[in-house]
Amino acid sequence: MNLMCKEQNSRTYTSRKKVSKLNNELDDCKSQLVVDSITLESNLEVEKRKAAEEIATLQRLVHETIEESSSTRTLYDDELAKLQSYIQQLQKEITDLKHEKNQSPHHLSQEHSSLAPSQVLNVLTKGLKKLGESIDVDSKKPQEDSDVLSSLVEPLADQINALKEKLRATDEQLQKCKECGHQQVTQSEKETGDQSSQKHVQLDATTSTNTSFESQKLFGCDMCSNYEAELVKEQKKTSDLQARVIACEKAAERHKEELLKEIGFRKEMEEKWNEKKEEHKQQVAELTRATECTEQDLKELRQHFNKVCSDMKITLGRLTHEREMIHHELQRLQKENANLIGKYTICSQELQSQMINLPDTIEELHELLLKTHQELIMEKIGKEAAEQTVNTLQSEISLLKDRITNDQQERKGMEESLDLEIKALRKQIDQLDKEKRKYLLNQEKLANAEKSNNDIVTDQKKRIEELSEIVKTLESQNTELKTRVSSLQQELDTTETVQKDFVRLSQSLQVQLEKIRESDTQVRWQHEEDVEECPSCRTGFSSSRKKMHCRHCGQIFCVVCLTRTVMSGPNSRPSKVCDVCHTLLVKSSAPYFSEAPPTMT
Known part of the structure; x- marks a missing residue:
């Protein structure tokens, strides 16, 4: 019984270790899936934004x-x-x-x-x-x-x-x-x-x-x-x-x-990108659903396992206590049986070795007979009680053996069911590993696509910089x-x-x-009373604006318009002349309507 209990405890301990290891692996897979899903979503959002901007x-x-x-x-x-x-x-x-x-x-x-x-x-x-x-x-x-x-x-x-x-x-x-x-x-x-x-x-x-x-x-x-x-x-x-x-x-x-070709290529890349994005979203959703289902199953298995372990602990404690009680009772009965056998043998030997001293009188024989009969009756009663006690103990032992066999069968059934559950969990873990590898492969493809897209974006940026x-x-x-x-x-x-x-x-x-x-056909000198305004600026004469004669043509001008001077006479006296006469008299001067002398070509 002790060996069986130790073996059962060792199996239970190993199964607990396996289940804890599987739980740790599932937690790691869960955390990895969550991190990968977050990074994938962030990368998808970034790439989508970049693609939209481009x-x-x-x-x-x-x-x-x-x-x-x-x-x-x-x-x-x-x-x-x-x-x-x-x-x-x-x-x-x-x-x-x-x-x-x-x-x-x-x-x-x-x-x-x-x-x-x-x-x-x-x-x-x-x-x-x-x-x-x-x-x-x-x-x-x-x-x-x-x-x-x-x-x-x-x-x-x-x-x-x-x-x-x-x-x-x-x-x-x-x-x-x-x-x-x-x-x-x-x-x-x-x-x-x-x-x-x-x-x-x-x-x-x-x-x-x-x-x-x-x-x-x-x-x-x-x-x-x-x-x-x-x-x-x-x-x-x-x-x-x-x-x-x-x-x-x-x-x-x-x-x-x-x-137009570039636009077509961009549209094609955008469509492919959207398709890949939808595929990755579906894969992430499927992985999320599978993870949630696995977590739910693992939670249920953990609850069932904890319940079975608690029941097994209670049953094992009760059976251990009963086994100890039965063991003590058997030891007591064996001692009593040994004592009884020893006493009986001693008594039988004493009786055999004892000399039979029968009384001589009939009354004493009757008294001895009655006393012996009473002792015999008492011995029979004690024997019947002992036999009854032995029978009850044997029935209890058989019942305990039946219960132990039933418990062993239940334990085997529990171990088989736990083995099946562990195998199923291992299959799920293998499936999750496959999905994880597939996810990593898709992530690698996504990284390659992102790298190629980044290369295209850098090329386009360089081209835009050159064009700018x-x-x-x-x-x-x-x-x-x-x-x-x-x-x-x-x-x-x-x-x-x-x-x-x-x-x-x-x-x-x-x-x-x-x-x-x-x-040339008339007198050049003009009289002052014949002229009312300056012929050059068309301004009327007044007391402040005096009339002055051009010394060459004889016409009357105002003081403002008659500013040119020409040297005349043997003494080279300065004489006031108009612009036209100055142009005619001084051949080296510029025309009166020009600002510089004419260029000789």
């Missing part, structure tokens, strides 16, 4: 590129249409000028010399303004592709250089016109001094224009040929611009296709071009204003010259 960035870049390409194309189409219209207009003007030249050479020379440069400058001014507006529009939208932007910058630089050349040529022509006008003024004074005033009044406009620009007939023809050459150059530049626009459109289409650098450089180039265009615009505006002033002042000069020619 997709949004790429979509924004695609939209900006598409809008930029479409806007660039429309701008170039508009610029080409405007240039073509300008070229057609210039060609039409040239044909009209040629036709008018064939009809009236004098009128052609005058109109061509006075109007053609201004029209050309107006056209160039409008072109520069529109080019500046197009550059402003382009600078507001940063380009992404260096090829497209370089193709935008090159034609602008070419056009700016061409406009510079045109401005230089126009400036030279203006200087030539100024010089020719100044020389023609001096010649016209000598040739037309004897003509009548009525003829000058009737032919005022035609004579003044013919005498002032008669020497520019051949120069006008040269200007027509120059304009034709410039138109040919502009047509060539327009064809070059059209070729560049076509190349830009092709590059834009190519980049658009590349962006290109955009910055191109923006700086655009700002430089804008400053250059603004400076050229200012130069063109100043040139245009100078030309307008030149035309206006040349007309005033012609009027003054006509007045000088008319003055």
Whole structure:
């Protein structure tokens, strides 16, 4: 019995150790699964956020590129249409000028010399303004592709250089016109001094224009040929611009296709990523459900095991106590039996060895018989009681043996059931190990996918940085071009204003010259009562504003307008003269309508 109890206790102890070990392994698996699920969810959230940001960035870049390409194309189409219209207009003007030249050479020379440069400058001014507006529009939208932007910058630089050349040529022509006008003024004074005033009044406009620009007939023809050459150059530049626009459109289409491919690849990667994400979510959910089920089963098994252990402890304690009691009772009975056997043998031996001394009388024999009979009855009663006690003890021993066998059978059944449960738990642990390995494999795949995605993201970031650098450089180039265009615009505006002033002042000069020619036929000295206002500033005379005579032409001016002095006479006395007379008398001085002496070419 002691050996059986020890063996049972050792088995129970080993089973407890196994169950505790399995519980520890299950707790470790549970904690590992929880940590892995948390890390997986965090990684999935981070990757999802990164993928969403990258997709949004790429979509924004695609939209900006598409809008930029479409806007660039429309701008170039508009610029080409405007240039073509300008070229057609210039060609039409040239044909009209040629036709008018064939009809009236004098009128052609005058109109061509006075109007053609201004029209050309107006056209160039409008072109520069529109080019500046197009550059402003382009600078507001940063380009992404260096090829497209370089193709935008090159034609602008070419056009700016061409406009510079045109401005230089126009400036030279203006200087030539100024010089020719100044020389023609001096010649016209000598040739037309004897003509009548009525003829000058009737032919005022035609004579003044013919005498002032008669020497520019051949120069006008040269200007027509120059304009034709410039138109040919502009047509060539327009064809070059059209070729560049076509190349830009092709590059834009190519980049658009590349962006569409990139968008498709991104969408495919996003779909795969979502599929993997859903699969991992399902796997995590399944692992979570399996873990919860395993925890519930383990909890139930633990409760059942604790209950069985407590029952077994109680039963074993009770059986041990009963076994000890039975053992003590058996020892007592064995001692009593041994005592009884010993007493009986002693008594039998004593009786055998004892001499039978029977009484001699009958009464004593009767008394002895009665006494012996009573002792025999007492012995029988004691024997029956002892036999009854032995029978009860034997029945109790048999009952205890039956109970022990039943307990042993129950213990075997419990051990078998525990072995089955342990095997089932081991199977579950093996299954959990397989799922764990599968989860680790999926996590490794996810890490590889994350690494590849990070590589793609870094490449895209590098590309975006490169494009941003290109955009910055191109923006700086655009700002430089804008400053250059603004400076050229200012130069063109100043040139245009100078030309307008030149035309206006040349007309005033012609009027003054006509007045000088008319003055040759009459007395030059004006009387003070005949003049009420200054002919130069058109300001009325008063007591504070005195009348002063020009010492050369004799006209009356105010003090403010009569500031020029000329040395006259043998003593070189200073004499007050007007601006026109100062220009006529001092040949080395600049014209009165100019700020600097004319350049000699």
